[in-house]
Amino acid sequence: AQSVTQLGSHVSVSEGALVLLRCNYSSSVPPYLFWYVQYPNQGLQLLLKYTSAATLVKGINGFEAEFKKSETSFHLTKPSAHMSDAAEYFCAVRINMDTGRRALTFGSGTRLQVQP
Amino acid sequence: DAGITQSPRYKITETGRQVTLMCHQTWSHSYMFWYRQDLGHGLRLIYYSAAADITDKGEVPDGYVVSRSKTENFPLTLESATRSQTSVYFCASSEDPGQVNSPLHFGNGTRLTVT
Numbered sequence: 001a002q003s004v005t006q007l008g009s010h011v012s013v014s015e016g017a018l019v020l021l022r023c024n025y026s027s028s029v030p031p032y033l034f035w036y037v038q039y040p041n042q043g044l045q046l047l048l049k050y051t052s053a054a055t056l057v058k059g060i061n062g063f064e065a066e067f068k069k070s071e072t073s074f075h076l077t078k079p080s081a082h083m084s085d086a087a088e089y090f091c092a093v094r095i096n097m098d099t100g101r102r103a104l105t106f107g108s109g110t111r112l113q114v115q116p
Numbered sequence: 117d118a119g120i121t122q123s124p125r126y127k128i129t130e131t132g133r134q135v136t137l138m139c140h141q142t143w144s145h146s147y148m149f150w151y152r153q154d155l156g157h158g159l160r161l162i163y164y165s166a167a168a169d170i171t172d173k174g175e176v177p178d179g180y181v182v183s184r185s186k187t188e189n190f191p192l193t194l195e196s197a198t199r200s201q202t203s204v205y206f207c208a209s210s211e212d213p214g215q216v217n218s219p220l221h222f223g224n225g226t227r228l229t230v231t
Contacts, residue, residue, distance in 0.1 A: 043120075103213060
């Protein structure tokens with residue numbers, strides 16, 4: 001079964017510093033991978049998605065993620081953190097199959113704090 | 117307004133009571149989902165539905181019941197609430213999560229406390 005592991009439940013960076021949130025996946029077939037963001041008291045919003053069209057994926061708010069098959073990773077990065085980036089971030093996976101459960105499996109989340 | 121609406125936003129109930137969480141979407145998406153969010157566990161799938169009158173269990177279905185008599189509604193019922201069901205519940209919808217250009221749209225959640 002597919003799964004994702006997010007390394008680090010909390011990450012703290014200074015404003016202007018690089019953001020790196022780690023996600024590793026487990027899937028026996030090519031996966032669809034996603035990053036979602038959750039602001040306080042809200043539902044999740046899609047940040048970006050990997051479709052196999054390109055290994056480097058650009059999302060909203062300056063975030064991007066790189067799919068590395070050899071490392072089974074899909075880490076999320078942003079060159080310069082902004083205070084408004086403080087939120088919880090979830091990596092999610094869905095296996096690319098025509099049949100089977102058509103739902104996403106989410107990681108446990110990483111809470112990003114941005115220090116002034 | 118188009119979107120996905122959950123009600124209530126907050127609910128406190130007692131152990132053993134039945135409680136129903138409501139979810140309504142205006143897009144006519146085929147797929148709807150219920151997740152629960154707990155610290156350290158992220159989001160776990162409770163039930164999902166591929167269309168009206170079609171539902172299936174997720175990872176953690178025990179103690180929950182769902183129905184989907186209309187495409188736009190997907191209520192979640194806790195038949196006899198337990199303290200372990202204290203959580204934040206999210207409803208989501210998608211036209212087809214098998215298509216990568218059809219992402220999940222989430223409601224704002226229902227925070228349920230079972231005393």
